[in-house]
Amino acid sequence: MSMPVAHYPLWLRLWHWTNALFFLALIVSGLALHYASPTNTILPFQTARIVHNFTGLALAIAYLVFLLGNRFTPNGKHYIPARRELTEGLWRQLLYYLVGIFRGDPHPHDPRDPQKFNPIQKLTYLGIMYVATPVVIVTGLLLLFPELAPRQIWNMPGVLPAALLHSALGFLLSMFLVGHVYLASTGETIAANYEAMLTGYRSAEFHPVSHRRPHAEVDANGSNAATSTPDEPEGESFGNPASNPTAAKADASPKVGADS
Amino acid sequence: MSVTQHQRGRAIGIRLLLGWLFVWFGAGLPGQQNPAPASQSDAMEGETVVYCLGCHGTQPTGNAEVVARIRAAPVDAARFSASAHGDKSCIFCHYGFSQFPHTEKVLQRKKPQCSSCHRGAKYEHWGFPEIKEEFDASIHKTAQGDAFTCFSCHDPHTFQPSRDTRSIPLTVEYSNSLCIECHRDQQQMQLRFGVTKPALETIHAFLPNRELHWRTVRCLDCHTAPNQRMVSHKILPKAQAVRNCVECHSQESRLLTQLYIHRVKEERQTAGFLNSVVLNDAYVVGMTRNRYLDAASIALAAITFAGIFLHALGRFVAGRRGKRS
Numbered sequence: 001m002s003m004p005v006a007h008y009p010l011w012l013r014l015w016h017w018t019n020a021l022f023f024l025a026l027i028v029s030g031l032a033l034h035y036a037s038p039t040n041t042i043l044p045f046q047t048a049r050i051v052h053n054f055t056g057l058a059l060a061i062a063y064l065v066f067l068l069g070n071r072f073t074p075n076g077k078h079y080i081p082a083r084r085e086l087t088e089g090l091w092r093q094l095l096y097y098l099v100g101i102f103r104g105d106p107h108p109h110d111p112r113d114p115q116k117f118n119p120i121q122k123l124t125y126l127g128i129m130y131v132a133t134p135v136v137i138v139t140g141l142l143l144l145f146p147e148l149a150p151r152q153i154w155n156m157p158g159v160l161p162a163a164l165l166h167s168a169l170g171f172l173l174s175m176f177l178v179g180h181v182y183l184a185s186t187g188e189t190i191a192a193n194y195e196a197m198l199t200g201y202r203s204a205e206f207h208p209v210s211h212r213r214p215h216a217e218v219d220a221n222g223s224n225a226a227t228s229t230p231d232e233p234e235g236e237s238f239g240n241p242a243s244n245p246t247a248a249k250a251d252a253s254p255k256v257g258a259d260s
Numbered sequence: 261m262s263v264t265q266h267q268r269g270r271a272i273g274i275r276l277l278l279g280w281l282f283v284w285f286g287a288g289l290p291g292q293q294n295p296a297p298a299s300q301s302d303a304m305e306g307e308t309v310v311y312c313l314g315c316h317g318t319q320p321t322g323n324a325e326v327v328a329r330i331r332a333a334p335v336d337a338a339r340f341s342a343s344a345h346g347d348k349s350c351i352f353c354h355y356g357f358s359q360f361p362h363t364e365k366v367l368q369r370k371k372p373q374c375s376s377c378h379r380g381a382k383y384e385h386w387g388f389p390e391i392k393e394e395f396d397a398s399i400h401k402t403a404q405g406d407a408f409t410c411f412s413c414h415d416p417h418t419f420q421p422s423r424d425t426r427s428i429p430l431t432v433e434y435s436n437s438l439c440i441e442c443h444r445d446q447q448q449m450q451l452r453f454g455v456t457k458p459a460l461e462t463i464h465a466f467l468p469n470r471e472l473h474w475r476t477v478r479c480l481d482c483h484t485a486p487n488q489r490m491v492s493h494k495i496l497p498k499a500q501a502v503r504n505c506v507e508c509h510s511q512e513s514r515l516l517t518q519l520y521i522h523r524v525k526e527e528r529q530t531a532g533f534l535n536s537v538v539l540n541d542a543y544v545v546g547m548t549r550n551r552y553l554d555a556a557s558i559a560l561a562a563i564t565f566a567g568i569f570l571h572a573l574g575r576f577v578a579g580r581r582g583k584r585s
Binding site: 159 | 468469504506510542543546549560564565568572574578582
């Protein structure tokens with residue numbers, strides 16, 4: 001019986017979940033500030049302001065931890081997309097989410113691959129973590145310290161562009177969070193990705209193939225036949241009905257962990 | 261006889277010089293026989309301002325008693341000329357004071373009141389009766405009684421009315437200068453009203469970005485009961501001042517019925533901004549919102565959640581079919 005492979009290092013998991021917590025607090029308090037009204041009961045304005053300022057600063061500090069972690073550990077390399085990933089990889093992943101997942105196609109990307117992220121993940125995380133988040137942090141700091149912003153820009157208050165960018169990007173990041181949480185359920189099993197991010201370990205086996213489609217058809221669609229298994233496990237997940245870790249473990253060969 | 265510009269300037273210069281010499285040597289005290297600098301009875305009305313400010317508009321030095329009396333009625337020439345009454349001559353209100361030295365009878369005369377002039381149909385649009393009602397109910401009047409008058413805040417020599425044509429930051433700066441003239445200075449408060457108040461910074465410690473608030477909204481916007489004019493004279497007791505942020509930081513902001521009331525009357529839309537009347541002056545969290553961005557965000561959220569629901573439903577159905585087959 002093979003051991004699960006280490007997938008997410010501890011620092012990354014700690015950062016991920018604290019970041020998630022801060023993010024949720026920022027979304028709720030941000031909505032309360034944006035839609036502030038005497039009748040609004042999301043959160044009192046005074047409380048929302050304190051929560052938003054505090055967690056915003058905490059998220060900025062956590063972001064520095066993320067940057068340092070990526071600088072001094074191998075985790076950073078997962079955010080650099082290869083040219084092929086940006087073309088066919090991206091398309092293949094998108095097709096899987098739009099079509100293949102309903103047909104029970106094999107997942108086109110093995111998360112235990114040295115490339116931990118699939119092309120869509122990689123590109124999205126790159127944009128989120130290296131473009132949107134720093135811009136949201138900088139504009140947030142300008143709103144927190146408005147005296148740092150120019151008094152006037154084009155006959156408008158200097159903080160206005162920062163405020164618009166902050167709320168627009170804050171909203172896009174919120175939508176990313178929703179999509180992120182949902183797409184995490186498209187792993188081998190519904191819970192596989194959540195568990196991996198909690199425990200740091202991922203099952204050593206990968207069962208990307210559907211029991212609904214003949215193997216030959218999968219090959220014809222360009223899926224990686226080497227990672228496919230012809231077994232028909234009694235999957236209990238929806239979307240990826242192929243999974244049956246118990247049955248698969250019997251013939252599993254040692255796999256390489258994506259990252260540790 | 262027409263007076264040329266040059267001759268007129270010379271005459272004013274001589275009068276100013278004589279006025280200064282007069283102060284310096286302590287002339288003009290009751291009982292003293294020093295000659296007046298000139299006869300004023302025939303002074304041209306327009307010239308009285310220049311003439312009077314020869315003493316009252318300077319920082320006089322010299323005989324202590326004279327200096328003290330002049331300092332009791334100081335007038336800043338620049339501020340006076342920019343004030344609402346800047347086009348009036350001094351004797352328009354201070355009649356009888358053109359005589360110099362001022363006679364005891366004139367000095368003892370009761371000071372003119374605002375209502376001495378500001379009455380009748382001509383001033384109806386200012387709403388002086390309503391102002392008086394508000395003033396009588398204000399904490400200034402109820403706490404200080406008759407010691408507190410219009411002049412306690414509105415020095416008629418510097419007063420500028422709230423104009424809808426003036427920029428909001430300038431309106432805020434001027435309006436707040438009236439309040440902090442007393443409230444900033446503890447000694448002044450003690451001397452004039454016999455009360456001691458904590459420092460403004462201490463009282464307003466709860467206010468986030470305090471300096472920014474002070475720069476962009478008037479003290480009146482939180483410390484008065486709103487009315488349908490730009491200014492309310494009903495200064496509220498401290499406990500009734502606005503502390504609830506959403507009274508301003510919301511779409512229904514009270515600023516729209518106070519500081520920005522004139523702008524609201526000519527409501528305009530700029531690139532889809534709600535409350536765009538404030539857009540040129542300030543960005544206010546919760547109040548300045550872009551309706552297109554708001555609509556786009558709601559649409560995007562709806563698409564995201566609907567997409568996820570349909571996707572999950574599709575996976576669920578596919579999973580069930582897969583099991584059956």
